[in-house]
Amino acid sequence: MTAMARCRTAALGGHAHECSACGLVLPAYNSCRNRHCPKCQGSAQYRWIESTKERLLNTSYLSVVFTLPAELRPIAARNRRVVYTLLMRSAASVWVLRHSLARATRCRTTAE
Ligand SMILES: [Zn+2]
Numbered sequence: 001m002t003a004m005a006r007c008r009t010a011a012l013g014g015h016a017h018e019c020s021a022c023g024l025v026l027p028a029y030n031s032c033r034n035r036h037c038p039k040c041q042g043s044a045q046y047r048w049i050e051s052t053k054e055r056l057l058n059t060s061y062l063s064v065v066f067t068l069p070a071e072l073r074p075i076a077a078r079n080r081r082v083v084y085t086l087l088m089r090s091a092a093s094v095w096v097l098r099h100s101l102a103r104a105t106r107c108r109t110t111a112e
Contacts, residue, residue: 003034006032008031009029010029014028014030015027
């Protein structure tokens with residue numbers, strides 16, 4: 001907490017930035033580099049977001065969360081590709097089934 005309270009203040013030292021165009025000199029104080037410091041991690045978070053955005057495809061995304069029983073977690077950890085493929089295929093099958101049932105129910109309802 002002390003380091004964060006002193007972050008980017010004269011207490012941690014610093015140096016002077018001089019503008020090459022106008023000659024204005026401003027103090028630039030050192031950061032604490034504490035991983036919990038919002039001043040220090042704000043720029044790291046921004047850099048992470050920018051680098052992650054570069055890797056994303058130009059499409060919409062959907063977040064999918066699976067909760068596995070505890071007994072299956074060690075198996076999933078050792079066989080990620082197989083387990084994740086099975087989970088995605090199972091989820092897709094369920095989604096198609098539910099979508100088909102919903103459509104069939106709507107058709108039956110409107111036909112009656
Ligand atoms: Zn800091």
